[in-house]
Amino acid sequence: MSPDSRIDSEKMDTIIGNLLRTGVGLAAALVFTGGLIYLFRHGTEAPGYAVFRGEPADLRTLTGILYDVQSLRGRGIIQLGLLVLIATPIARVAFLAYIFLRQRDMLYTAVALIVLTLLAFSLFGQ
Amino acid sequence: MSILEFTAVVAAGSFFAGFLGAITGLGGGVVIVPLLTIALGVDIRYAIGASLVSVIATSSGAAAAYVKEGFTNVRIGSFLEIATSTGALAGAYLATRLPVAAIGIIFGIVLLYSAYHALRPLPNLSNSNQPPDRWGTLLKLHGTYPSEHGTVSYSVRAVPLGVSLMAVAGVLSGLLGIGSGAVKVIAMDQAMRIPFKVSTTTSNFMIGVTAAASAGIYLRRGYVDPGLAMPVMLGVASGSILGARFLTRAGTPLLRKIFSAAISILALEMIYNSLAGRL
Numbered sequence: 001m002s003p004d005s006r007i008d009s010e011k012m013d014t015i016i017g018n019l020l021r022t023g024v025g026l027a028a029a030l031v032f033t034g035g036l037i038y039l040f041r042h043g044t045e046a047p048g049y050a051v052f053r054g055e056p057a058d059l060r061t062l063t064g065i066l067y068d069v070q071s072l073r074g075r076g077i078i079q080l081g082l083l084v085l086i087a088t089p090i091a092r093v094a095f096l097a098y099i100f101l102r103q104r105d106m107l108y109t110a111v112a113l114i115v116l117t118l119l120a121f122s123l124f125g126q
Numbered sequence: 127m128s129i130l131e132f133t134a135v136v137a138a139g140s141f142f143a144g145f146l147g148a149i150t151g152l153g154g155g156v157v158i159v160p161l162l163t164i165a166l167g168v169d170i171r172y173a174i175g176a177s178l179v180s181v182i183a184t185s186s187g188a189a190a191a192y193v194k195e196g197f198t199n200v201r202i203g204s205f206l207e208i209a210t211s212t213g214a215l216a217g218a219y220l221a222t223r224l225p226v227a228a229i230g231i232i233f234g235i236v237l238l239y240s241a242y243h244a245l246r247p248l249p250n251l252s253n254s255n256q257p258p259d260r261w262g263t264l265l266k267l268h269g270t271y272p273s274e275h276g277t278v279s280y281s282v283r284a285v286p287l288g289v290s291l292m293a294v295a296g297v298l299s300g301l302l303g304i305g306s307g308a309v310k311v312i313a314m315d316q317a318m319r320i321p322f323k324v325s326t327t328t329s330n331f332m333i334g335v336t337a338a339a340s341a342g343i344y345l346r347r348g349y350v351d352p353g354l355a356m357p358v359m360l361g362v363a364s365g366s367i368l369g370a371r372f373l374t375r376a377g378t379p380l381l382r383k384i385f386s387a388a389i390s391i392l393a394l395e396m397i398y399n400s401l402a403g404r405l
Contacts, residue, residue, distance in 0.1 A: 047353070
């Protein structure tokens with residue numbers, strides 16, 4: 001391994017570490033803020049988790065969640081935080097794909113892109 | 127019980143689960159789902175959805191710290207993520223089709239195995255004098271890690287077996303909303319003969335991606351309830367951050383025994399409730 005690629009790999013580790021920490025931190029802040037609003041408005045009501053009904057449509061799609069966030073709904077803000085959380089490891093895979101490509105490592109660029117496709121299927125597939 | 131009280135109880139329980147999960151190395155997911163379903167009567171689908179997002183938070187938070195230590199093998203992780211993500215997608219689809227009782231029984235069996243796994247230390251399989259695997263060389267999986275005696279290099283073997291076990295880990299993760307860290311470590315440490323510290327950190331590195339692969343499906347199917355996921359995610363994440371601080375000084379064989387016993391009881395209750403149609 002050349003000295004240059006070693007520095008590159010250390011820098012890569014630092015960027016990945018910061019990326020993951022920022023994602024989780026942002027997600028936690030959103031979930032916490034949304035949680036405060038939700039508890040302030042609905043704290044005295046009764047919880048209803050014994051029977052599974054499934055979430056309403058607005059909490060299941062990105063556009064619905066963003067609409068709820070604009071109207072400052074607590075549950076919508078929490079859900080946005082959870083979306084940021086899910087996006088964090090996905091962003092990490094995308095960043096690795098870019099790094100592998102820059103290292104001209106075509107095998108692992110392909111590997112990272114396959115993983116990315118699987119993750120995209122989870123978020124947007126049928 | 128009001129939502130405020132319920133949230134406080136769930137947050138405290140999740141904090142405790144995250145703390146114990148980090149100390150024993152089993153992760154918070156295996157405790158949080160039985161806690162929510164058995165103790166608080168939450169439907170298992172909501173419980174799994176909430177657990178899954180907490181798994182992403184814990185593993186990503188821990189990976190951020192681990193990756194700088196130089197043990198994580200990014201190539202092994204990326205390659206095996208193909209298997210775990212495919213498995214996780216399959217597991218999440220399975221979860222929407224299997225009856226709730228079947229999921230409960232599978233969860234109970236996995237819990238029993240986790241309890242057994244926590245008590246029995248894995249045999250130390252050294253890989254120093256065996257030839258590297260053809261696949262490992264072809265896929266450039268061999269790596270190095272830092273130690274007191276300088277850089278140690280290692281090779282990887284039994285790649286096809288490792289990939290198969292990783293797919294199983296992915297299915298369990300997607301079906302049950304857990305990190306499946308135990309199965310991942312077995313695949314890497316025992317099958318592929320990757321050094322233990324590399325196996326655990328690389329396993330953790332992959333858990334977030336594996337969980338994200340099924341979390342998208344869970345979210346779109348309406349299994350992720352923000353009111354429930356909020357205390358679970360914040361509780362488990364903060365508990366495991368604190369637990370990881372204790373990790374270094376606690377050898378804790380006694381704690382592992384107590385934890386295993388508690389998990390076994392939860393497992394049997396989960397199986398019984400599933401058979402009795404009360405889950």
